[in-house]
Amino acid sequence: MKTERVYSPPTTQQQRRQLFETWKKTGNVSQACLKARVSRQTFYNWKPRFEKEGYEGLKEPRSHARKDPGRIGIEVEEKIIKIRRENPKWGKRRIADELAKANGWVPLASAKTVKRVLKDAGLWPEAEEGVKKKVFSQ
Secondary structure: OOOOOOOOOOOOHHHHHHHHHHHHHHOOHHHHHHHHOOOHHHHHHHHHHHHHHHHHHHOOOOOOOOOOOOOOOHHHHHHHHHHHHHOOOOOHHHHHHHHHHHOOOOOOOOHHHHHHHHHHOOOOOOOOOOOOOOOOOO
16 A cells, blocks of 8 residues: 655744744643644754754754765866866866876766866866857768
8 A cells, every 4th residue: 555645845934933932831742743733753853953052043944955066176176177287188088087097997077077177277168159060971
């Protein structure tokens, strides 16, 4: 038998405040959850922050998203820039391969990442407007 999950929108600041005010008055978690219309799990998720920061900590939920997803280390970026300056004719794939070769063939950055680093450093040529690539047909 398959059970359906019920969507519950994120709690509001007022709900969280009411939850902990009721809990403080009554000492009863179940009653506080009923009054604020939240689950017991929500109470226990917010409780450590309430105990640490008080009502001020209940204002905004914190994001769990990574702040810099997929970024490589600054050392690798510096190596990419150094290789490009020493070999200005090398492309992104060659630089990525040379990094991997120096690292025992363990890739440190993809070709796409190499291009992004070089663009950020101003070392990647911008595409000329109006110039189209040749398409070979069979």
